[in-house]
Amino acid sequence: MGTVVAEIAALRFFFLRVLKRRNMKEDLPYPKRRRRLPVVLSPEEVQRLIGGAKNLYHRTLLLTLYGAGLRRSEVAHLKVRDIDSQRMLLRVDQGKGGRDREVPLSPTLLAALREYYRWMRPQTYLFPGTQDGWRADRPITTKPIWEAVRLAAQRAQIDKPVTPHTLRHSYATHLLEAGADLRTIQLLLGHADLSHTTVYLHLSRRHLQAAPNPLEQLQVPTPVILPRSRLKRKPSPA
Numbered sequence: 001m002g003t004v005v006a007e008i009a010a011l012r013f014f015f016l017r018v019l020k021r022r023n024m025k026e027d028l029p030y031p032k033r034r035r036r037l038p039v040v041l042s043p044e045e046v047q048r049l050i051g052g053a054k055n056l057y058h059r060t061l062l063l064t065l066y067g068a069g070l071r072r073s074e075v076a077h078l079k080v081r082d083i084d085s086q087r088m089l090l091r092v093d094q095g096k097g098g099r100d101r102e103v104p105l106s107p108t109l110l111a112a113l114r115e116y117y118r119w120m121r122p123q124t125y126l127f128p129g130t131q132d133g134w135r136a137d138r139p140i141t142t143k144p145i146w147e148a149v150r151l152a153a154q155r156a157q158i159d160k161p162v163t164p165h166t167l168r169h170s171y172a173t174h175l176l177e178a179g180a181d182l183r184t185i186q187l188l189l190g191h192a193d194l195s196h197t198t199v200y201l202h203l204s205r206r207h208l209q210a211a212p213n214p215l216e217q218l219q220v221p222t223p224v225i226l227p228r229s230r231l232k233r234k235p236s237p238a
Contacts, residue, residue, distance in 0.1 A: 037202055038169040039160050046170055049149075052156035058148035060116040061127065065145075065164055067109035069171035069189055071096060072145045072164040078126040080117070085110055095190045103188050172197070176204040 015021045041049065046066055053059035064075055068090050082091040088110070089102045113126075122128050122137075129140040145164050153162040160166075168189070175185050186197040 037199070039162070039166050040173045041158070041160065041162070041166060041170045043174060045156075045158055045160070046167070046174075048156040049152050049158060049162065049167075052152040052154070053148065054151050054155070056116060056119060057127075058152060060112055061145055061148045062152060062167065063109055063112045064126075065149075066167040066171050067106050067112075068092075068103045069168050069175075070103075071168060072142045075145060075164075076127065076139045076142055079124055080122055080126055082126070083110075083113060092190065097190075097192055099190055099192070101187065101190045169200075172200050173204055176200050 050059060050062050050066070053062055061075065064070060064078070065072070070078075070092065074092050074095050077093070078090075079093070082093060083105065084091065084102075085105070088105045088107075090105045090109075092101045092103065095101060120128075124137050125139050127140045128135055129138045129144075130136055131138065142164075149162055149164050149167070153160075172185050172189055175188070176182070182194060182197050182201075185200065186194050189197065191197050
């Protein structure tokens with residue numbers, strides 16, 4: 001799907017910008033994307049995932065992804081100064097769409113970050129990357145973040161497909177199940193449009209189970225009074 005979209009975009013650019021053939025715009029439609037519900041972990045599965053972290057570095061990455069609902073690129077560019085322990089807030093500087101935001105810093109996450117800081121002693125970036133095999137004061141790439149999640153899911157024996165974004169989806173869904181409203185969740189996730197946040201209504205057991213099932217309003221016959229019959233199996237030849 002992504003390859004097709006990229007090729008169509010290139011063709012549209014060629015016809016519209018290079019050849020100046022404006023009539024080609026409608027003749028090259030983009031394919032419709034299939035909308036799938038994101039995978040969400042239960043609180044127990046998140047606990048198992050964090051418990052399956054390979055080391056302190058991975059554990060802190062997982063806690064930050066889930067505890068603040070961050071995108072992997074946002075975690076990669078977190079700086080030490082973004083942790084405001086006085087106000088108990090974590091600042092996301094220039095998130096997706098170039099928008100800044102602040103999210104609550106939980107005491108559990110703060111304690112984990114302090115333990116991590118005493119060990120790692122990062123200078124600028126909270127999760128420093130490497131250069132030529134040596135630690136450097138530069139942002140970590142997203143590959144080690146993927147690896148931390150993959151290894152933890154494997155060690156925790158979680159069969160669901162788990163990615164760094166799965167923890168963000170789980171964070172939002174668990175917030176909704178705990179009673180947070182959609183507008184608040186939108187602000188915490190940094191969504192530009194509330195429609196992007198409403199998907200979590202389909203994932204929240206609390207909201208799905210709150211709606212009364214119309215079947216429960218019917219007087220259905222009990223199985224006791226219903227006749228039981230089915231075709232007999234054809235006897236097998238001797």
